[in-house]
Amino acid sequence: xxxxxIRLSRGLIKAKAKRMLDELDEDAQGLNLSDGWMTKFMRRxxxxxxxxxxxxxxxxxxxxxxGRHALQEVLILYGxxxxxxxxxxxxxxx
Numbered sequence: 001x002x003x004x005x006i007r008l009s010r011g012l013i014k015a016k017a018k019r020m021l022d023e024l025d026e027d028a029q030g031l032n033l034s035d036g037w038m039t040k041f042m043r044r045x046x047x048x049x050x051x052x053x054x055x056x057x058x059x060x061x062x063x064x065x066x067g068r069h070a071l072q073e074v075l076i077l078y079g080x081x082x083x084x085x086x087x088x089x090x091x092x093x094x
């Protein structure tokens with residue numbers, strides 16, 4: 001999958017397995033897609049999850065400092081109640 005640049009997650013694999021189970025006969029409906037099942041499935045298939053971004057040490061410290069100051073200048077224009085974490089909002093909206 002890595003050579004085809006396909007991004008997989010545990011949830012995506014479980015969802016596909018559930019769809020496949022729904023299409024099979026009733027005997028397969030009792031299969032529990034637990035975390036243990038997922039771990040064993042990944043081990044059997046040789047699947048591993050990897051970090052998709054670099055380490056924080058790979059960033060130029062001078063550029064990071066310049067960016068930090070630029071961000072502070074923009075944030076001065078807003079009150080503390082106007083600043084929020086978009087990651088948390090996106091998670092809540094799923």
